[in-house]
Amino acid sequence: MYTQIEGNIYTIPVPLPGNPLKCLNSYVIKDDARSLVIDTGFRMPECLEALRTGLDEIGIDMERADIFLTHMHADHSGLVSDIAGANTKVFISRTDGERMLRRLEHPDAVRVEEYVGDGFSDEEISHFNDAPSMKYTPNRAIPFTYVGDGDILSYGGRRLEVISTPGHTPGHLCLYDKDAKAMFLGDHVLFDITPNITTWPAFDDPLGHYVHSLMDVSIYDVRLPLPAHRGVSGTMAERIGTIIEHHGARIREMLDIMDANPGLTAYDLSGKMSWRVHGRSNSWADFPLSQKWFAVGETAAHLEYLMKRGRARREFNGRVWHYFAD
Numbered sequence: 001m002y003t004q005i006e007g008n009i010y011t012i013p014v015p016l017p018g019n020p021l022k023c024l025n026s027y028v029i030k031d032d033a034r035s036l037v038i039d040t041g042f043r044m045p046e047c048l049e050a051l052r053t054g055l056d057e058i059g060i061d062m063e064r065a066d067i068f069l070t071h072m073h074a075d076h077s078g079l080v081s082d083i084a085g086a087n088t089k090v091f092i093s094r095t096d097g098e099r100m101l102r103r104l105e106h107p108d109a110v111r112v113e114e115y116v117g118d119g120f121s122d123e124e125i126s127h128f129n130d131a132p133s134m135k136y137t138p139n140r141a142i143p144f145t146y147v148g149d150g151d152i153l154s155y156g157g158r159r160l161e162v163i164s165t166p167g168h169t170p171g172h173l174c175l176y177d178k179d180a181k182a183m184f185l186g187d188h189v190l191f192d193i194t195p196n197i198t199t200w201p202a203f204d205d206p207l208g209h210y211v212h213s214l215m216d217v218s219i220y221d222v223r224l225p226l227p228a229h230r231g232v233s234g235t236m237a238e239r240i241g242t243i244i245e246h247h248g249a250r251i252r253e254m255l256d257i258m259d260a261n262p263g264l265t266a267y268d269l270s271g272k273m274s275w276r277v278h279g280r281s282n283s284w285a286d287f288p289l290s291q292k293w294f295a296v297g298e299t300a301a302h303l304e305y306l307m308k309r310g311r312a313r314r315e316f317n318g319r320v321w322h323y324f325a326d
Contacts, residue, residue, distance in 0.1 A: 002028075002054040006224070009182070009302035010155045012054030016075055020230050020291070023192070026051060027056055027184055031156035037067040038175070038184050039228055042136035051079060051137035062088060067154070067215025070186025070228065071169040072096035074137045081138040086298050091153065093164070094146040095171025104141045111201065117321045118296050119267025124289060127245035131290050147173070160184075165217060168195045170203040174217060183236075188213065191239050192230035194246050197295030199304060207247060207305040214240050247302070254302055258312065258325040265320050267292075270299040 008031065012016060014024040025045075027038040033138045037060070041047035055062065063085040069077050069092040077100065080090055092100070115125050120227035128134065146154070153175070163174040165188045175184040187195045197210050222236045231238075250273075257272050258264065262274070273286035287295065303323055306312035314321045 001050075002058055005226070007180075007217065008158075008224075010054075010058050010101050011226075012051060014047050014054075017044065017046050019075070021075065023229070025228050026054070026227070026232075027226060028055070028060060029158060029160075029247060030058060030060065033064070034155065036068055036153070036155040036160075036277050037062075037065055037083070037233060038066065038068045039070055039076040040079035040083060042075050043082065043139060044136055047136075048079055051083065055083070059086075062130070066069075066091065066155075068092075068184075069096070070174065070184070070188075071172040073115075073169065073187070074134075076186065076228065078136045079137060081140045081142050082167070083325075084142055089145045091147045092144050093148060093171030093173050095166070095252045096173075097144040097171070100138070100172070101141055101144075103137065110266055114199070114201075114287075117316075118300055119265030119320050120292075120296070123196060127289055128293075131293055143193060145146050155262050159172050163217060165213040165221075167197060167206055167213045168180075170206075170326040171210075173238065176220055176222075177218045177235050178221075182223050183217070183222045184223055185217075185225055185227045188217065189225065189228055189236060189239055191225075191232050191234065193244055196249075196294045196298055197301045198294065199300045205268045205304060205308050207301045208308060211244060211247065214244060214296055251296075251306065252300055253309065254306070256297070258323060262324045263315075264321040265299045265322060266303060269323065270295045274301065 002010050004010050008027040008029055012026045014026050016023055024039060026040060029036040030074045041051055055060055062083055064087040067080055067084060084090060112125060147162045149162060151162040153160040158177045161175055161176045163173050165172045168187045172186060172188055173189055174186060197207050199206060218237060218240050225232055225236050253273060257269060311326055312323055313326050314323045
């Protein structure tokens with residue numbers, strides 16, 4: 001099943017079983033000479049069947065197609081080694097590509113010290129490799145072609161500008177077709193849900209980078225926003241403003257909680273925040289562990305944002321970090 005969006009731009013909905021994101025919008029720019037596939041889905045049989053069926057229906061031969069990965073997350077990159085042809089170029093940022101290759105080389109490496117410091121229990125950390133982000137990644141390394149800000153790709157008569165948008169991942173990328181005023185957004189701007197912003201090793205101030213990247217794309221004239229998940233409602237400008245306000249509200253809530261409860265860990269602070277999972281409000285006790293990784297990571301990213309700006313500080317007790325509002 002696929003949808004023709006306009007002209008030679010198509011989308012294939014790739015289901016993400018058991019995931020609150022529901023599905024990935026994999027985009028295709030079709031050309032008789034050489035086509036481009038944008039993002040792939042988890043390395044799961046259901047995802048592979050849906051993607052291959054859609055590509056076949058559109059008439060895409062992967063021996064005459066390349067792949068653009070907006071970022072390294074498994075729901076976007078997991079099938080890349082399954083669908084790439086012998087001559088397929090796989091475009092990705094150097095930052096995310098090198099991180100992906102390191103993870104493939106060391107699949108059992110877990111950021112144990114960081115997660116202990118956030119306040120996760122040893123029992124919870126022991127299940128880290130069960131997370132979809134770890135289980136459904138590519139099963140082998142393939143050569144990447146690295147692209148970066150300002151690079152131009154040409155497919156199907158379209159001139160596509162690569163835009164660096166770090167934040168959701170350290171090397172997230174968007175693609176912009178100036179003539180069509182279309183932007184392939186990956187997870188940078190989503191309309192029905194808010195992109196998760198979490199901490200990363202050797203990537204300083206992810207939330208600060210993300211807000212800056214939102215402002216960067218706000219200057220583009222976008223008639224056709226193409227997000228990687230769900231649909232589109234309203235304009236890009238409206239959605240960017242709403243996302244920035246969302247993070248502002250998060251920070252205000254976090255400061256209020258720290259004022260009332262000084263010395264919380266990132267994990268305990270997350271437990272006092274308001275969250276919505278599967279479209280409804282949820283108590284921390286009801287959170288599946290897979291969602292706690294995202295929630296605590298997002299809390300930690302906001303805490304890092306506050307510390308960078310002198311609004312919070314932390315103290316280490318030899319095992320975990322405790323946070324205080326300044």
